[in-house]
Amino acid sequence: MNNSDLESYLLSLDKDLVLREKSDRVSITVPSEKLLQVMTQLRHDRALTFDMLSAHTAIDWSNENKLELIYQLYSSEHHHRIMVGVYLNREAPVTFSLCSLWQIAEWQEREVFDMFGVRYQNHPDLRRILLEDEWQGHPLLKDYKDDFMLERPW
Amino acid sequence: MGITMNQLLPKSLEAIPGGPALLTSLDSLINWARSNSLWPLTFGTSCCAIEVMMAAGASHHDLARFGAEVARPSPRQADLLVVAGTIVKRMAPRLKVLYEQMAEPKYVIATGACAISGGPFIYESYATVRGVHEVIPVDVYVPGCPPRPEAFFYGLLALQRLIREGETIRKPGERKKPVLAALPPGITLEQIRSELIANLENKAVVNRYE
Ligand code: SF4
Numbered sequence: 001m002n003n004s005d006l007e008s009y010l011l012s013l014d015k016d017l018v019l020r021e022k023s024d025r026v027s028i029t030v031p032s033e034k035l036l037q038v039m040t041q042l043r044h045d046r047a048l049t050f051d052m053l054s055a056h057t058a059i060d061w062s063n064e065n066k067l068e069l070i071y072q073l074y075s076s077e078h079h080h081r082i083m084v085g086v087y088l089n090r091e092a093p094v095t096f097s098l099c100s101l102w103q104i105a106e107w108q109e110r111e112v113f114d115m116f117g118v119r120y121q122n123h124p125d126l127r128r129i130l131l132e133d134e135w136q137g138h139p140l141l142k143d144y145k146d147d148f149m150l151e152r153p154w
Numbered sequence: 155m156g157i158t159m160n161q162l163l164p165k166s167l168e169a170i171p172g173g174p175a176l177l178t179s180l181d182s183l184i185n186w187a188r189s190n191s192l193w194p195l196t197f198g199t200s201c202c203a204i205e206v207m208m209a210a211g212a213s214h215h216d217l218a219r220f221g222a223e224v225a226r227p228s229p230r231q232a233d234l235l236v237v238a239g240t241i242v243k244r245m246a247p248r249l250k251v252l253y254e255q256m257a258e259p260k261y262v263i264a265t266g267a268c269a270i271s272g273g274p275f276i277y278e279s280y281a282t283v284r285g286v287h288e289v290i291p292v293d294v295y296v297p298g299c300p301p302r303p304e305a306f307f308y309g310l311l312a313l314q315r316l317i318r319e320g321e322t323i324r325k326p327g328e329r330k331k332p333v334l335a336a337l338p339p340g341i342t343l344e345q346i347r348s349e350l351i352a353n354l355e356n357k358a359v360v361n362r363y364e
Contacts (some may be wrong), residue, residue: 139280152277
Protein backbone atom coordinates (compact mmCIF):
# COMPACT_ATOMS: atom_id res chain seq x y z
CA MET A 1 0.00 0.00 0.00
CA ASN A 2 1.21 3.51 -0.62
CA ASN A 3 1.16 6.02 2.21
CA SER A 4 -2.24 7.63 1.60
CA ASP A 5 -3.95 4.24 1.16
CA LEU A 6 -2.31 3.07 4.35
CA GLU A 7 -3.51 6.16 6.22
CA SER A 8 -7.12 5.79 5.16
CA TYR A 9 -7.05 2.05 5.83
CA LEU A 10 -5.72 2.61 9.34
CA LEU A 11 -8.31 5.29 10.11
CA SER A 12 -11.06 2.94 9.00
CA LEU A 13 -9.77 0.33 11.43
CA ASP A 14 -9.81 2.42 14.56
CA LYS A 15 -11.03 5.97 15.00
CA ASP A 16 -8.85 6.58 18.07
CA LEU A 17 -5.70 6.61 15.97
CA VAL A 18 -4.27 10.07 15.38
CA LEU A 19 -2.24 10.80 12.26
CA ARG A 20 0.95 12.71 12.87
CA GLU A 21 3.19 14.89 10.75
CA LYS A 22 3.89 13.78 7.18
CA SER A 23 7.25 12.29 6.37
CA ASP A 24 8.59 9.42 4.28
CA ARG A 25 6.38 7.03 6.21
CA VAL A 26 2.97 7.06 7.84
CA SER A 27 3.08 7.92 11.51
CA ILE A 28 0.30 7.53 14.05
CA THR A 29 -0.28 8.05 17.74
CA VAL A 30 -2.07 5.29 19.63
CA PRO A 31 -3.78 5.69 23.02
CA SER A 32 -1.70 3.73 25.51
CA GLU A 33 -4.49 1.40 26.63
CA LYS A 34 -5.11 0.36 23.01
CA LEU A 35 -1.47 -0.35 22.18
CA LEU A 36 -1.61 -4.12 22.30
CA GLN A 37 -4.82 -4.29 20.30
CA VAL A 38 -3.59 -1.95 17.56
CA MET A 39 -0.20 -3.62 17.36
CA THR A 40 -1.80 -7.06 17.03
CA GLN A 41 -3.86 -5.71 14.15
CA LEU A 42 -0.80 -4.20 12.48
CA ARG A 43 1.03 -7.48 12.83
CA HIS A 44 -1.69 -9.90 11.77
CA ASP A 45 -4.03 -8.00 9.42
CA ARG A 46 -3.42 -9.57 6.00
CA ALA A 47 -3.41 -6.19 4.26
CA LEU A 48 -0.85 -4.76 6.69
CA THR A 49 1.42 -7.62 7.86
CA PHE A 50 4.01 -5.52 9.65
CA ASP A 51 6.26 -8.47 10.38
CA MET A 52 9.39 -6.58 11.39
CA LEU A 53 9.96 -4.33 14.39
CA SER A 54 12.99 -2.48 13.10
CA ALA A 55 13.39 -0.11 16.02
CA HIS A 56 11.93 0.67 19.38
CA THR A 57 13.00 3.62 21.47
CA ALA A 58 11.64 6.31 23.75
CA ILE A 59 11.71 10.10 24.05
CA ASP A 60 11.69 11.90 27.36
CA TRP A 61 9.44 14.97 27.03
CA SER A 62 10.32 16.06 30.53
CA ASN A 63 8.79 19.55 30.32
CA GLU A 64 5.41 18.06 29.38
CA ASN A 65 5.85 15.29 31.95
CA LYS A 66 5.40 12.67 29.26
CA LEU A 67 7.41 9.76 27.99
CA GLU A 68 6.85 8.76 24.40
CA LEU A 69 7.49 5.26 23.08
CA ILE A 70 8.34 4.95 19.39
CA TYR A 71 7.94 1.79 17.32
CA GLN A 72 9.21 1.60 13.74
CA LEU A 73 7.58 -1.19 11.79
CA TYR A 74 8.26 -2.61 8.36
CA SER A 75 6.43 -5.13 6.25
CA SER A 76 8.70 -7.42 4.27
CA GLU A 77 5.66 -8.61 2.34
CA HIS A 78 4.13 -5.29 1.28
CA HIS A 79 7.26 -3.13 1.69
CA HIS A 80 5.58 -0.37 3.61
CA ARG A 81 6.61 1.27 6.84
CA ILE A 82 4.91 2.90 9.75
CA MET A 83 5.92 4.76 12.87
CA VAL A 84 3.78 4.26 15.97
CA GLY A 85 4.00 6.57 18.96
CA VAL A 86 2.49 6.08 22.40
CA TYR A 87 2.47 8.60 25.25
CA LEU A 88 2.99 7.31 28.76
CA ASN A 89 2.91 8.94 32.14
CA ARG A 90 6.49 9.94 32.90
CA GLU A 91 6.33 9.26 36.64
CA ALA A 92 5.34 5.59 36.35
CA PRO A 93 5.75 4.45 32.75
CA VAL A 94 4.04 1.08 32.33
CA THR A 95 3.01 -0.55 29.08
CA PHE A 96 2.42 -3.94 27.48
CA SER A 97 5.30 -6.00 26.20
CA LEU A 98 5.13 -6.80 22.49
CA CYS A 99 7.34 -9.89 22.71
CA SER A 100 4.45 -12.09 21.69
CA LEU A 101 4.15 -10.23 18.37
CA TRP A 102 7.82 -9.65 17.56
CA GLN A 103 10.42 -11.72 19.37
CA ILE A 104 13.12 -9.07 18.91
CA ALA A 105 11.02 -6.78 21.07
CA GLU A 106 12.42 -8.65 24.03
CA TRP A 107 15.87 -7.06 23.70
CA GLN A 108 14.63 -3.73 22.42
CA GLU A 109 12.32 -3.40 25.39
CA ARG A 110 15.13 -4.37 27.71
CA GLU A 111 17.15 -1.50 26.29
CA VAL A 112 14.32 0.99 26.75
CA PHE A 113 13.84 -0.31 30.28
CA ASP A 114 17.56 0.12 30.89
CA MET A 115 17.75 3.67 29.56
CA PHE A 116 14.30 5.08 30.39
CA GLY A 117 12.89 2.83 33.09
CA VAL A 118 9.75 1.77 31.23
CA ARG A 119 8.14 -1.30 32.82
CA TYR A 120 6.78 -3.81 30.33
CA GLN A 121 4.00 -6.09 31.51
CA ASN A 122 4.38 -9.76 30.55
CA HIS A 123 7.98 -9.33 29.50
CA PRO A 124 9.72 -12.71 30.00
CA ASP A 125 13.05 -11.35 31.24
CA LEU A 126 13.06 -7.65 32.09
CA ARG A 127 16.68 -7.01 33.09
CA ARG A 128 19.21 -4.33 32.18
CA ILE A 129 20.90 -5.08 28.87
CA LEU A 130 23.66 -2.48 28.41
CA LEU A 131 24.48 -1.22 31.89
CA GLU A 132 25.60 -3.19 34.90
CA ASP A 133 22.89 -4.91 36.88
CA GLU A 134 23.61 -2.83 39.95
CA TRP A 135 23.31 0.50 38.10
CA GLN A 136 21.02 3.00 39.83
CA GLY A 137 18.65 5.11 37.72
CA HIS A 138 17.99 5.35 34.01
CA PRO A 139 20.57 7.54 32.31
CA LEU A 140 18.68 8.73 29.23
CA LEU A 141 16.05 10.45 31.35
CA LYS A 142 16.69 14.18 31.18
CA ASP A 143 16.92 14.63 34.95
CA TYR A 144 19.39 11.78 35.45
CA LYS A 145 22.41 12.66 37.61
CA ASP A 146 25.22 10.64 39.12
CA ASP A 147 28.58 11.21 40.78
CA PHE A 148 30.59 10.44 37.68
CA MET A 149 28.90 13.01 35.43
CA LEU A 150 30.51 16.42 35.01
CA GLU A 151 28.30 19.48 34.91
CA ARG A 152 28.58 21.62 31.81
CA PRO A 153 30.50 24.74 32.94
CA TRP A 154 28.46 27.10 30.74
CA MET B 155 72.59 1.33 26.58
CA GLY B 156 73.26 -2.33 27.03
CA ILE B 157 70.52 -2.79 29.59
CA THR B 158 67.96 -4.18 27.23
CA MET B 159 70.34 -6.67 25.76
CA ASN B 160 71.45 -8.02 29.11
CA GLN B 161 67.90 -8.71 29.97
CA LEU B 162 66.67 -10.03 26.70
CA LEU B 163 69.51 -12.22 25.47
CA PRO B 164 70.13 -15.73 26.85
CA LYS B 165 72.22 -15.96 29.99
CA SER B 166 75.10 -17.57 28.13
CA LEU B 167 75.76 -14.38 26.23
CA GLU B 168 77.79 -12.02 28.36
CA ALA B 169 78.69 -8.43 27.85
CA ILE B 170 82.06 -7.96 26.24
CA PRO B 171 84.49 -6.73 28.90
CA GLY B 172 85.47 -3.17 28.30
CA GLY B 173 83.63 -3.06 25.00
CA PRO B 174 80.04 -1.88 25.08
CA ALA B 175 80.32 -1.00 21.40
CA LEU B 176 78.69 -4.15 20.12
CA LEU B 177 75.80 -3.93 22.51
CA THR B 178 75.26 -0.25 21.79
CA SER B 179 74.95 -0.80 18.10
CA LEU B 180 72.78 -3.85 18.61
CA ASP B 181 70.50 -1.72 20.72
CA SER B 182 70.08 0.86 18.03
CA LEU B 183 69.68 -1.85 15.43
CA ILE B 184 66.90 -3.39 17.47
CA ASN B 185 65.30 -0.01 18.03
CA TRP B 186 65.47 0.70 14.32
CA ALA B 187 63.88 -2.65 13.53
CA ARG B 188 61.18 -2.17 16.15
CA SER B 189 60.34 1.30 14.99
CA ASN B 190 59.82 0.16 11.43
CA SER B 191 57.71 -2.88 12.18
CA LEU B 192 54.99 -1.56 14.45
CA TRP B 193 52.14 -3.99 14.05
CA PRO B 194 48.93 -2.36 15.16
CA LEU B 195 46.13 -4.17 16.88
CA THR B 196 42.83 -3.94 15.02
CA PHE B 197 41.05 -1.86 17.58
CA GLY B 198 38.60 0.94 16.87
CA THR B 199 35.60 1.84 18.92
CA SER B 200 34.00 4.66 16.96
CA CYS B 201 34.34 7.32 14.24
CA CYS B 202 38.10 7.82 14.63
CA ALA B 203 38.66 4.24 13.55
CA ILE B 204 37.25 5.07 10.12
CA GLU B 205 39.83 7.77 9.56
CA VAL B 206 42.77 6.41 11.46
CA MET B 207 42.59 2.68 10.96
CA MET B 208 40.65 2.29 7.73
CA ALA B 209 41.46 5.36 5.63
CA ALA B 210 45.07 5.40 6.81
CA GLY B 211 45.50 1.74 6.02
CA ALA B 212 43.86 1.88 2.60
CA SER B 213 45.78 2.41 -0.59
CA HIS B 214 45.45 6.19 -0.91
CA HIS B 215 47.31 6.95 2.31
CA ASP B 216 49.00 3.58 2.61
CA LEU B 217 50.17 2.88 6.13
CA ALA B 218 52.48 0.23 4.65
CA ARG B 219 55.03 2.95 3.84
CA PHE B 220 55.79 3.14 7.54
CA GLY B 221 55.87 -0.58 8.16
CA ALA B 222 52.74 -0.38 10.29
CA GLU B 223 50.15 -1.91 8.00
CA VAL B 224 50.13 -5.44 9.39
CA ALA B 225 47.02 -5.00 11.53
CA ARG B 226 46.70 -8.02 13.79
CA PRO B 227 43.42 -9.23 15.16
CA SER B 228 45.18 -10.80 18.15
CA PRO B 229 46.89 -8.75 20.88
CA ARG B 230 49.56 -11.46 21.18
CA GLN B 231 50.88 -10.57 17.75
CA ALA B 232 50.56 -6.81 17.98
CA ASP B 233 52.90 -4.25 19.49
CA LEU B 234 51.05 -1.01 18.77
CA LEU B 235 47.67 -0.24 20.29
CA VAL B 236 45.97 2.64 18.48
CA VAL B 237 43.06 3.72 20.62
CA ALA B 238 40.83 5.14 17.89
CA GLY B 239 37.56 6.19 19.42
CA THR B 240 35.48 6.76 22.49
CA ILE B 241 36.12 4.48 25.45
CA VAL B 242 33.17 3.96 27.75
CA LYS B 243 33.23 2.63 31.28
CA ARG B 244 32.22 -0.86 30.21
CA MET B 245 34.85 -0.95 27.48
CA ALA B 246 37.68 0.21 29.75
CA PRO B 247 38.33 -3.16 31.49
CA ARG B 248 38.36 -4.92 28.11
CA LEU B 249 40.82 -2.36 26.76
CA LYS B 250 43.02 -2.98 29.77
CA VAL B 251 42.91 -6.73 29.22
CA LEU B 252 43.85 -6.29 25.56
CA TYR B 253 46.73 -4.05 26.56
CA GLU B 254 47.97 -6.50 29.14
CA GLN B 255 47.79 -9.37 26.67
CA MET B 256 50.16 -7.62 24.28
CA ALA B 257 53.78 -8.71 24.53
CA GLU B 258 56.50 -6.23 25.47
CA PRO B 259 57.61 -3.98 23.95
CA LYS B 260 54.23 -2.36 23.43
CA TYR B 261 53.28 1.15 22.49
CA VAL B 262 50.04 3.10 22.69
CA ILE B 263 48.88 5.93 20.46
CA ALA B 264 45.73 7.75 21.57
CA THR B 265 44.06 9.37 18.57
CA GLY B 266 41.25 11.87 18.67
CA ALA B 267 39.68 14.05 21.30
CA CYS B 268 37.76 11.13 22.81
CA ALA B 269 40.81 9.03 23.54
CA ILE B 270 42.70 12.05 24.84
CA SER B 271 40.13 13.58 27.17
CA GLY B 272 36.64 12.28 26.52
CA GLY B 273 36.25 14.88 23.79
CA PRO B 274 32.73 15.89 22.86
CA PHE B 275 31.33 13.58 25.54
CA ILE B 276 33.23 14.93 28.51
CA TYR B 277 30.27 16.80 30.04
CA GLU B 278 26.96 15.30 31.09
CA SER B 279 27.97 11.81 30.08
CA TYR B 280 27.34 8.92 32.40
CA ALA B 281 29.63 6.52 30.58
CA THR B 282 32.59 8.10 28.78
CA VAL B 283 36.05 7.57 30.22
CA ARG B 284 37.88 10.91 30.22
CA GLY B 285 40.98 9.89 28.35
CA VAL B 286 42.56 6.45 27.93
CA HIS B 287 45.43 7.42 30.21
CA GLU B 288 42.99 6.67 33.02
CA VAL B 289 43.12 3.04 31.91
CA ILE B 290 46.45 2.37 30.18
CA PRO B 291 49.68 4.36 29.72
CA VAL B 292 49.93 6.36 26.50
CA ASP B 293 53.05 7.14 24.45
CA VAL B 294 51.79 9.51 21.78
CA TYR B 295 48.69 11.68 21.63
CA VAL B 296 47.32 12.65 18.23
CA PRO B 297 44.72 15.41 18.56
CA GLY B 298 41.81 15.93 16.18
CA CYS B 299 38.17 14.99 15.88
CA PRO B 300 38.97 12.88 13.98
CA PRO B 301 42.64 13.41 13.07
CA ARG B 302 43.34 13.24 9.36
CA PRO B 303 45.41 10.24 8.24
CA GLU B 304 48.29 12.70 7.75
CA ALA B 305 48.01 13.76 11.39
CA PHE B 306 48.02 10.12 12.41
CA PHE B 307 51.15 9.52 10.34
CA TYR B 308 52.72 12.50 12.06
CA GLY B 309 52.01 10.81 15.39
CA LEU B 310 53.29 7.50 14.11
CA LEU B 311 56.53 9.13 12.98
CA ALA B 312 56.83 10.75 16.41
CA LEU B 313 56.51 7.33 18.00
CA GLN B 314 59.07 5.87 15.61
CA ARG B 315 61.44 8.68 16.53
CA LEU B 316 60.87 7.98 20.22
CA ILE B 317 61.64 4.31 19.76
CA ARG B 318 64.72 4.98 17.65
CA GLU B 319 66.07 7.35 20.26
CA GLY B 320 65.46 4.71 22.86
CA GLU B 321 63.00 7.04 24.51
CA THR B 322 60.07 4.79 24.95
CA ILE B 323 60.84 1.49 26.60
CA ARG B 324 64.29 0.48 27.62
CA LYS B 325 63.23 -1.79 30.36
CA PRO B 326 59.91 -3.51 29.95
CA GLY B 327 57.28 -1.83 32.02
CA GLU B 328 59.17 1.44 32.34
CA ARG B 329 57.75 4.30 30.34
CA LYS B 330 58.88 7.72 29.39
CA LYS B 331 56.75 10.83 29.30
CA PRO B 332 54.07 10.77 26.60
CA VAL B 333 54.37 13.27 23.77
CA LEU B 334 51.75 15.30 21.97
CA ALA B 335 52.09 14.98 18.20
CA ALA B 336 49.98 17.91 17.06
CA LEU B 337 50.38 19.26 13.57
CA PRO B 338 51.66 22.84 13.83
CA PRO B 339 48.89 25.39 13.19
CA GLY B 340 48.61 26.85 9.72
CA ILE B 341 50.26 23.88 8.08
CA THR B 342 48.90 22.84 4.69
CA LEU B 343 48.31 19.40 3.28
CA GLU B 344 51.11 19.90 0.74
CA GLN B 345 53.56 20.72 3.50
CA ILE B 346 52.60 17.60 5.41
CA ARG B 347 52.98 15.48 2.31
CA SER B 348 56.40 16.87 1.46
CA GLU B 349 57.51 16.49 5.06
CA LEU B 350 56.36 12.89 5.07
CA ILE B 351 58.18 12.22 1.80
CA ALA B 352 61.36 13.84 3.12
CA ASN B 353 61.01 11.81 6.30
CA LEU B 354 60.60 8.60 4.38
CA GLU B 355 63.65 9.29 2.29
CA ASN B 356 65.97 10.65 4.98
CA LYS B 357 65.20 8.20 7.74
CA ALA B 358 65.59 5.27 5.32
CA VAL B 359 62.22 3.87 6.22
CA VAL B 360 62.09 2.89 2.58
CA ASN B 361 65.03 2.56 0.27
CA ARG B 362 65.13 4.08 -3.14
CA TYR B 363 67.11 1.93 -5.51
CA GLU B 364 68.65 4.56 -7.71
S1 SF4 C 1 37.44 12.20 18.67
FE1 SF4 C 1 35.74 12.78 17.34
S2 SF4 C 1 35.99 11.48 15.52
FE2 SF4 C 1 37.21 10.57 17.17
S3 SF4 C 1 35.92 9.06 18.16
FE3 SF4 C 1 35.67 10.98 19.28
S4 SF4 C 1 33.90 11.97 18.36
FE4 SF4 C 1 34.60 10.39 16.92
